[in-house]
Amino acid sequence: MMDKTQPVTLFIQCLIDGMYPEIGEAVVRLFEKLKIPVDCPLDQTCCGQVAYNSGYQKEARMAAKRFIQLFEKAAVIVCPSGSCVDMVRHNYPALFKDDFPWFKRALSISSKTFELTEYLVDILGIEDIGACFDKKITYHDSCHLLRNLDIAEQPRKLIQHVKGATFIEMKNSDKCCGFGGTFSVKYPDISTAILEEKVDNIIESGADTVVGCDISCLMNIQGMLSRKNVSIKTLHIAQLLAGQ
Numbered sequence: 729m730m731d732k733t734q735p736v737t738l739f740i741q742c743l744i745d746g747m748y749p750e751i752g753e754a755v756v757r758l759f760e761k762l763k764i765p766v767d768c769p770l771d772q773t774c775c776g777q778v779a780y781n782s783g784y785q786k787e788a789r790m791a792a793k794r795f796i797q798l799f800e801k802a803a804v805i806v807c808p809s810g811s812c813v814d815m816v817r818h819n820y821p822a823l824f825k826d827d828f829p830w831f832k833r834a835l836s837i838s839s840k841t842f843e844l845t846e847y848l849v850d851i852l853g854i855e856d857i858g859a860c861f862d863k864k865i866t867y868h869d870s871c872h873l874l875r876n877l878d879i880a881e882q883p884r885k886l887i888q889h890v891k892g893a894t895f896i897e898m899k900n901s902d903k904c905c906g907f908g909g910t911f912s913v914k915y916p917d918i919s920t921a922i923l924e925e926k927v928d929n930i931i932e933s934g935a936d937t938v939v940g941c942d943i944s945c946l947m948n949i950q951g952m953l954s955r956k957n958v959s960i961k962t963l964h965i966a967q968l969l970a971g972q
Contacts, residue, residue, distance in 0.1 A: 735765035737802035741809035742774050743943050754970035755808050777815040792820050796833050805841040808966050810873025810942050813843045849882040855889050857969045862892035866935035869902040870942035898933040907948035927952045938962045
């Protein structure tokens with residue numbers, strides 16, 4: 729049984745580290761609010777997801793080994809990104825299936841790596857953070873989070889407990905936004921068509937704010953909203969819960 733009061737070690741996604749550090753800061757404020765000690769290794773690097781998805785297995789293993797060596801002493805690892813957690817939880821063991829010593833280490837670290845909302849709701853048993861946000865909110869299900877980690881209700885429970893907020897389910901909230909990392913670069917026309925449908929559903933919902941758990945999706949969605957001159961804003965769930 730996991731000790732719910734133990735320190736949390738933060739695994740911060742590359743996009744957050746490089747482009748949206750305010751999300752990482754929100755995660756820290758969130759755990760400070762819950763009086764849970766936080767550690768964030770400053771020398772952490774990419775988990776290897778981009779290399780893995782592009783077929784570069786050797787490079788992905790190199791990144792995975794560094795991650796394991798850096799994080800394996802942590803009691804629990806929390807990340808504000810479903811796709812990165814999926815990489816560690818499911819793809820690390822697959823990367824080392826023919827290397828038993830590293831396979832065991834990969835399994836060990838995968839068992840204690842959690843997505844942020846999953847950790848709050850499923851492990852800590854917290855649904856009400858005491859957040860306030862006086863706007864209409866809709867929620868976008870990111871693909872890895874929903875399909876690979878089976879996380880759907882956890883973020884919704886947290887959103888529905890935000891005081892002053894009105895939660896509105898958009899049509900086809902579980903459909904892809906078209907980003908998919910390198911997919912949007914390799915197949916821009918298909919990606920844009922998928923994104924157009926997603927943004928149409930967001931606008932149709934009547935929400936003021938789109939909340940999600942993966943900044944990659946939110947970045948993609950915000951780009952289209954801005955190009956359409958739509959005033960709807962995107963917000964990572966960590967920012968919502970920590971008070972932006």
